[in-house]
Amino acid sequence: MSVVLSEIPVVTAATGLSPVLPGGHLPWLTGLRQAALAAFQQQGLPHRRTEAFKYSFAALGVVGKLDFVPALIAGDATLEALPAALPAFDGHKVVLLNGSYAPHLSDRAALPAGVEVQPLASLLARQPERLEGLLGSLVQYDEQPFAALASGLVDDGVVVLLEAGTVIDRPLHIVSITLTPGDAPVMAQPRLLIKAGAGSTATILESHVALGETETLSLPVAEILVEPNARLTHVKVRNDTARALHVASRTVKVLAGGIYQAFALSLGGAVARDDIAVELAGEQAEAHLNGAYAARDYQHMDTTIHMDHAVPNGRSSQVYKGVLADHGRGVFQGKVTVRKGAQHTDGQQLHKALLLSESAEVDVKPELKIYADDVTCSHGAACGELDDEALFYLRARGLDEATARDLLIEGFLDDVVEQVENDAIRTVLAGLVRAWLDARQEVA
Amino acid sequence: MALIEIQNLHASVDGKEILKGVDLVIEPGTVHALMGPNGTGKSTLSNIISGRPGYQVTEGRILLNGEDIADMEPDQRANAGIFLAFQYPVEIPGVASSTFLKAAINAKRRFQGLGEIDAMEFLKLVKGKAKELGIRDDMLKRPVNVGFSGGEKKRADILQMALLQPQFAILDETDSGLDIDALRVVSEGVNSLRTADRSFLVITHYQRLLSYIVPDVVHVFAGGKIVRSGGPELAEELEAKGYADYVSAA
Numbered sequence: 007m008s009v010v011l012s013e014i015p016v017v018t019a020a021t022g023l024s025p026v027l028p029g030g031h032l033p034w035l036t037g038l039r040q041a042a043l044a045a046f047q048q049q050g051l052p053h054r055r056t057e058a059f060k061y062s063f064a065a066l067g068v069v070g071k072l073d074f075v076p077a078l079i080a081g082d083a084t085l086e087a088l089p090a091a092l093p094a095f096d097g098h099k100v101v102l103l104n105g106s107y108a109p110h111l112s113d114r115a116a117l118p119a120g121v122e123v124q125p126l127a128s129l130l131a132r133q134p135e136r137l138e139g140l141l142g143s144l145v146q147y148d149e150q151p152f153a154a155l156a157s158g159l160v161d162d163g164v165v166v167l168l169e170a171g172t173v174i175d176r177p178l179h180i181v182s183i184t185l186t187p188g189d190a191p192v193m194a195q196p197r198l199l200i201k202a203g204a205g206s207t208a209t210i211l212e213s214h215v216a217l218g219e220t221e222t223l224s225l226p227v228a229e230i231l232v233e234p235n236a237r238l239t240h241v242k243v244r245n246d247t248a249r250a251l252h253v254a255s256r257t258v259k260v261l262a263g264g265i266y267q268a269f270a271l272s273l274g275g276a277v278a279r280d281d282i283a284v285e286l287a288g289e290q291a292e293a294h295l296n297g298a299y300a301a302r303d304y305q306h307m308d309t310t311i312h313m314d315h316a317v318p319n320g321r322s323s324q325v326y327k328g329v330l331a332d333h334g335r336g337v338f339q340g341k342v343t344v345r346k347g348a349q350h351t352d353g354q355q356l357h358k359a360l361l362l363s364e365s366a367e368v369d370v371k372p373e374l375k376i377y378a379d380d381v382t383c384s385h386g387a388a389c390g391e392l393d394d395e396a397l398f399y400l401r402a403r404g405l406d407e408a409t410a411r412d413l414l415i416e417g418f419l420d421d422v423v424e425q426v427e428n429d430a431i432r433t434v435l436a437g438l439v440r441a442w443l444d445a446r447q448e449v450a
Numbered sequence: 451m452a453l454i455e456i457q458n459l460h461a462s463v464d465g466k467e468i469l470k471g472v473d474l475v476i477e478p479g480t481v482h483a484l485m486g487p488n489g490t491g492k493s494t495l496s497n498i499i500s501g502r503p504g505y506q507v508t509e510g511r512i513l514l515n516g517e518d519i520a521d522m523e524p525d526q527r528a529n530a531g532i533f534l535a536f537q538y539p540v541e542i543p544g545v546a547s548s549t550f551l552k553a554a555i556n557a558k559r560r561f562q563g564l565g566e567i568d569a570m571e572f573l574k575l576v577k578g579k580a581k582e583l584g585i586r587d588d589m590l591k592r593p594v595n596v597g598f599s600g601g602e603k604k605r606a607d608i609l610q611m612a613l614l615q616p617q618f619a620i621l622d623e624t625d626s627g628l629d630i631d632a633l634r635v636v637s638e639g640v641n642s643l644r645t646a647d648r649s650f651l652v653i654t655h656y657q658r659l660l661s662y663i664v665p666d667v668v669h670v671f672a673g674g675k676i677v678r679s680g681g682p683e684l685a686e687e688l689e690a691k692g693y694a695d696y697v698s699a700a
Binding site (some may be wrong): 108407416418419 | 536549
């Protein structure tokens with residue numbers, strides 16, 4: 007059964023909003039918004055026949071039942087200081103509050119030459135021509151209704167432009183906070199556009215935090231272009247409160263010799279989905295997507311990846327690890343496409359899940375579509391409980407059962423967190439994993 | 451008082467009786483060797499003493515310093531002074547060796563009513579002991595036993611023993627998979643821990659280890675119990691004659 011679209015208030019609202027949104031006077035942008043909304047209306051919310059949402063359409067059904075109000079209508083949320091839930095991190099900082107740039111929380115003062123970090127709305131007002139042909143050029147709407155909806159409402163976000171050869175010394179921290187200003191559940195669509203110029207090197211930490219006791223719906227859409235020989239490290243951390251919904255879409259294009267190195271840590275919230283599509287569009291391009299997630303209570307966490315090897319000599323890898331406690335549910339769908347002629351492709355994928363309770367569930371769907379004959383591709387999936395041997399080994403050294411179990415769970419996740427090269431970010435991630443375990447102990 | 455006293459111990463796994471009446475008294479400061487053919491229950495005995503789940507003790511008891519340990523969890527036994535050096539030390543990806551060692555030391559300190567060990571003191575302690583055992587600093591940063599050779603794993607186990615200073619240590623086929631150099635290092639590590647109040651139960655199939663760690667008492671274990679006990683000369687006799695007599699007798 008598909009959802010009746012007229013029952014979704016956001017669509018009705020969005021259709022009328024377009025002219026008043028930033029850049030509403032720009033025909034190309036209006037065209038982009040209208041095409042996106044049309045794509046959303048044509049698809050509707052995900053249903054049982056939406057293959058890309060096979061395991062998550064039911065969990066996301068709540069989106070059609072609640073009156074989510076776009077942030078623009080809901081009114082301004084205020085926040086005096088950065089919340090404690092946000093990783094304390096020393097770096098250049100740009101903060102979005104319900105998808106809109108929050109200057110009083112940001113710090114862009116020390117950005118080196120060659121690095122531009124601009125609020126999307128302000129760039130649309132001042133120099134929209136710089137975004138034409140770039141904004142909306144990578145995002146896909148096919149089986150991506152939330153990306154379509156968010157693009158139909160696109161209003162603000164962060165644009166990062168790295169000139170060729172630029173090197174950012176300290177990581178750039180992009181923060182997205184979702185917070186309902188009144189009683190009505192708010193919906194925000196923080197937009198991220200990154201263009202890493204040829205030969206540039208940068209590390210970006212993208213943090214998402216939802217606050218408060220009311221439902222929130224965050225629909226981040228990221229478009230990332232890694233130009234030849236650029237090296238972009240992109241770490242995403244999501245640490246939401248219990249009633250948050252988060253459906254993120256990311257499209258990445260890596261040109262010849264470029265390296266895109268991503269990590270995702272997913273914690274908290276009610277339902278979260280990370281949809282990442284990467285196209286290795288130039289030879290010798292690389293993409294490495296690693297991640298860790300931990301779900302408890304009735305949390306639902308979905309990672310869906312499409313790694314597309316379009317040309318020869320590309321390398322890609324995916325290593326994801328998930329911990330599922332209580333009634334937690336994990337979904338990992340990893341598709342690797344090797345197009346015809348993309349010879350000498352090396353594509354690897356591994357997903358490991360640790361189930362801590364009888365009621366926990368994980369659904370894993372690896373998919374290899376290989377149309378070239380000289381490639382090295384593999385996928386692996388493992389799912390199990392804590393290793394009894396390891397548990398006894400630790401207890402035989404004096405660790406009580408709870409401490410031993412926690413150390414093993416922490417090690418299971420840290421094993422992939424260690425893939426993050428930046429020391430400061432890795433420390434932040436390990437700290438969040440530890441905090442997750444400590445919070446779990448307090449509940450138990 | 452004996453440090454360890456095992457009285458008429460019977461135990462089974464999945465309903466199959468493995469131990470059929472083990473009696474063993476270990477006085478403080480002594481090294482006992484337990485020798486015997488494979489598959490006769492030597493490792494079962496060491497697992498039961500250290501409290502590994504999955505075994506049913508059907509009769510008899512084990513006393514540590516005169517107290518029955520039946521109701522003690524494995525970690526309580528460890529903190530009370532029982533140490534098992536594993537035949538196959540377990541690999542634990544993602545947990546740094548130093549983190550693990552610190553957790554183990556702090557568990558014991560809590561049990562003794564002490565506060566957590568100071569970070570500097572811990573580093574100094576571990577590095578010192580590691581050096582004595584030929585364990586490189588980078589091994590301490592690596593995940594527990596991951597990518598370690600057989601010899602490195604055994605040395606890592608002996609390092610844990612040196613740090614935890616148990617009253618009673620069981621070495622379960624510690625010599626298996628060791629070359630002669632590693633055997634010497636491990637044996638020296640054990641010998642340096644021999645004191646007037648600490649005892650060892652050395653489980654081995656071969657006499658070789660016992661020329662490095664010289665026992666006070668040698669037991670022959672066959673058919674789920676100790677069938678003969680003697681001095682160090684018994685190990686040499688077994689080396690010469692093998693276990694054939696005991697296998698048929700059992």
